[in-house]
Amino acid sequence: MPVVPPIVTPRAFARLSEIGAAEQGKVLRVAVAGGGCSGFQYEIVLDEPKPDDLVLSGEGETVVVDPVSLPFLAQARIDFSEELIGARFVIDNPNATASCGCGTSFSI
Numbered sequence: 001m002p003v004v005p006p007i008v009t010p011r012a013f014a015r016l017s018e019i020g021a022a023e024q025g026k027v028l029r030v031a032v033a034g035g036g037c038s039g040f041q042y043e044i045v046l047d048e049p050k051p052d053d054l055v056l057s058g059e060g061e062t063v064v065v066d067p068v069s070l071p072f073l074a075q076a077r078i079d080f081s082e083e084l085i086g087a088r089f090v091i092d093n094p095n096a097t098a099s100c101g102c103g104t105s106f107s108i
Helices: 010-018
Strands: 027-034 040-047 054-058 061-065 077-083 086-092 105-107
Touching: 010 061, 010 077, 010 086, 027 086, 040 086
Parallel strands: 027 061
Antiparallel strands: 027 040, 040 105, 054 061, 077 086
């Protein structure tokens, strides 16, 4: 069965544009790695695209997800949040059964 890819909000693409990611030849890489206080953690970094990445484009900017992380991020929502405590990219992941207060660690 095909995996439904994550979506990227216009606010996330706008933030990438504000920081000039595409102008620097960079993409936002969203990946999942083992670790964190709940079992898995998100890795969100500016990076170079790789040939096997899933590419999500909008507003002249690009977000990529590697094939190993893709099943963990199926139907997730990649957004950008600005709050009093700081600004950051956030993942709303319907696959996560629990998450840590830090927002970067989750379990399935």
